[in-house]
Amino acid sequence: MSSKAYKRKLDIRSGCIDMSHGSGGRAMAHLISEVFHDSFRNQWLDRGNDQAAFDVGAGRMVMTTDGYVISPLFFPGGNIGSLAVHGTINDVAMAGARPLYLSASFIIEEGFALADLKRIADAMGAAAREAGVSIVTGDTKVVERGKADGVFISTTGIGVVPDGLDLSAEKAGVGDRVLVSGTLGDHGIAVMSSRQNMTFETDVVSDSAALHDLVAAMVAAAGPDIRVMRDPTRGGLAATLNELAQQSKVGFRIDEDAIPVRPAVAAACELLGLDPLYVANEGKLVAVVAPEAAATVLAAMRAHPLGRGAVDIGRVVEDDHRFVQMTTSFGGGRIVDWLSGEQLPRIC
């Protein structure tokens, strides 16, 4: 192995990943210490073990895992690193839980710029610190050029949900209200605008954010009256409501006029032939709450910076067919169906 060449510090400014960075030798040790430990910095990583041991407070443990393969890696409002941290925290938080620890596993393509990797790791470290969460263990693998697309990140998150709280997808009941925490479609449009062949310009930035603090405020306001929460990521609001309809064996009736969409997102969707209801979000949540608690939860959401634009968009209805129906801004009705295949621009 070419360990000699790596006795010096990593050339983060202009160097790039080669196969030795995944070989288990000194190059890998340098990479882990100078990129990941430096960015994530916490007491568990400092001990240098292959695992982390930690205390978990009272309550039930929550665990989730997620893979990030986004293209492009950098987009307005974030990058794959901040997205991985936020996304995993959010999946934990949607149980009403407080996220505590994350793991991060990297699959890196040979030739990937160290400067980019450091930017990504820094963004992860910053996102985790800001959320009060630690990335306590991880793994690095390097694959040959062409076998990956820059870098893939897998994260696992652990959190604790307070006793007495049991949010779950089968709990949406007829009459419950549906709340969303703000404008829809920002993330998807921001990412698409930075794709090479899309060639449209917009100042829309991704809404990527950790939502656990917003969730804590909602739980404090009306914990047991919140039936279920979910972050409408891939497939957008449409996919989330259809999933909940199936799992709770109900239907939804939502009101198009109430659904918040930024004018620029609406305009980009118009130009691309997309529907904002199917576009991904990374910093928004959908909450189904008991009707009597809806106003309280909404007020708690609006008092939080990440829920300022929260609105009530509709209700849970009885429906043997599990349809998500929408009253259009026109007064007519339509189904908001699952996405079929990929959402593709229409040509006519």
Place this chain on the structure above:
Amino acid sequence: MKYVDEFRDGKLARTLATEIASAVDPAQSYRFMEFCGGHTHAISRYGLEDMLPTNVQMIHGPGCPVCVLPAGRIDMAIQLAERPEVTLCVYGDLMRVPGSQGASLMRAKARGADVRMVYSTLDAIAIAEQEPDREVVFFAIGFETTTPPTAVAIRLAARKKLGNFTVFCNHVLTPSAIQTILESPEIRDIGRVEIDGFIGPAHVSTVIGTQPYEFFAEEFGQPVVIAGFEPVDVMQAILMLVRQVNDGRHEIENQYIRAVTRGGNVRAKAEVADIFELRDQFEWRGLGPVPYSGLRLKAAYADYDAERRFAMTDITAPDNPACECGSILRGAKKPADCKLFGTVCTPETPMGSCMVSSEGACAAHWTYGRFRDLQRKQAS
């Protein structure tokens, strides 16, 4: 969004709905066909059927370019894409359109064919310039709206002397398809299907103008109202059609005056006329062969014709015999009348043309409107 939001205003639409309700003769039924997929989409997407009196029925016509492309042409495109030297550039809609035996460009791509999604013909030109070692073929489909952009690309390729750019031409003409529907036995002879008027295309008409439709008003005694793609446009067009029927008129009226003139886009028409010529006939999925309904490149542009460069041979592939798309496209049947609808034929696994794109009659009904069938079933 200027000139968009105004024409999506719910209040205006409700005013129009009231006006339509008071204009219709309750003793009469009004059956209007919207030819274009764009209109089908607007009707379904905004739930316009809920705002119309029950005796006003919309029939979804064949004006979805992806939907009417026959399986054989998809098979031909797949064969082309499977050639190692070829990069096939396609509009995104085409990726999932089924060829025969479940084949699609998306599956071909998964198996290694170089199929790339483009947003404009100019993207395909750019790929041809950037990758001179690849044979870049643009899979051209669509009506009079997408034909001029293909013409511009061919002219540009000729000017740049791009030797590695060709077009697989599948462009079709709107008026010939309308004529085929009006001449189909269900409508003309048997009188089983009654169409009381047409909503004419929006984008297509910006190019060809209102003049080509004059023939239909005269020859077939059919009222035609050219309408924009926004829901208020569609509602206003329906009101105009109702009034024509009530008055016994059959005229060409233009609701979309903000974008459509009688002569259309002269420059675009000239581009098309210079580069393309009529085929004797072209097959439409659901309608079968339609005379003088398709275009091909003129001999002067043979160098840019993929069918000639790659000596492509025609493939015809039969539609599923149980598929009712043909009758649905002519207005003789509704999506729910088809045995395949919602059973084996869904947007995930489309069997027939109407389920292929979100603008097809069946896909639009499945995606946005199928709750109405269930409501009807429960009511009866």
Place this chain on the structure above:
Amino acid sequence: MARVMLDGVGKVVSVALIEDLKVGDFVVIHVGYALTKIDPEEAERTLAILRELGVAQPEAAS
């Protein structure tokens, strides 16, 4: 080529199919091409007719 703007979103499209285009004109866009100009006077005329139908709701168009 020309840049079109829609509520803050910009896109570069071909204007090869249109004559006499000026900065500030409104166009119909399709597959990356401007297909035709929108005539603001005719648009207003259409809206005026529609608004007349609903004289009770003069604020109808936003």
